[in-house]
Amino acid sequence: MTETPTLAPRTRTGNSTGTGTETDIGRELSAADRIRALRRTSRASQRDFDALLDVLARPGRVRTLEVPEGVPAVAVAACGLLDVEVHTHVLAGPGDTEWAESLHAATSAPRAELPRARTVVALRPVTAEDVDALDVGTPLAPENGARLFASVDALDGEGPHDVDLLLSGPGVPDGTERRLRVRGLEPAVLDALARANASFPCGVDVFLVAADGRVAGLPRTTRVRAAEAG
DSSP states (O other): OOOOOOOOOOOBOSOTTSOSOBOOGGGGSOHHHHHHHHOOOHHHHHHHHHHHHHHHHSTTOEEEOOOOTTSOHHHHHHHTTOOTTSOEEEEOOTTOHHHHHHHHHHHOOOBOOGGGOSEEEESSOOOHHHHHTSOOOBTTBGGGSOEEEEEESEESOOOTTOEEEEEESTTSOTTOOEEEEEESOOHHHHHHHHHHTSSTTOOOEEEEEETTSEEEEEOTTOEEEEOOOO
16 A cells, blocks of 8 residues: 655645745655655545545535645545546646646546546636636537536635635525635636536536645536625
């Protein structure tokens, strides 16, 4: 069984609202350490799989994954569902290339261009253009629709920049809406997801993953609207 390396705690300055800086010790890890940190044991994979299945079946519910210090939580979440048969594209920003390489090495997931990927892992903030490029499948093969792991700043937070999303559809009690507080997801991305999921059964399934390991699911069947301010 592969052991996850022991990593030094992250150093945070600032206040509890999320302002301030955090040293990116993940960049100081060796390539081997990064791969070991992402490689999941069978028990960890099953635990992550159960959590991801739960949040996708119950839109708006938030679960927390165990994430080693200094490791991108969105990569840890994705590794629970990746293997040699899942064609994957990683959206990497400046400084993310080494983690993108480590994700492929840890899971043996084959690389794919964005429009052909079955799973997309966004280490950087996802954009509306990214979502518009995703494969939504076809009426005869809706299972080919992409699965997107999107990084967000926070879930169920209390910050001034949090946005309340109101969710309805399968997995939410009839006649009600479930509230999900999100920070770091642009309104244009929500519009792009609405376009992608406009022709059920085609569409994309989304996991929102915060840096602290909290994760929520937005399946293609979920209707999402931003709550009115005030």
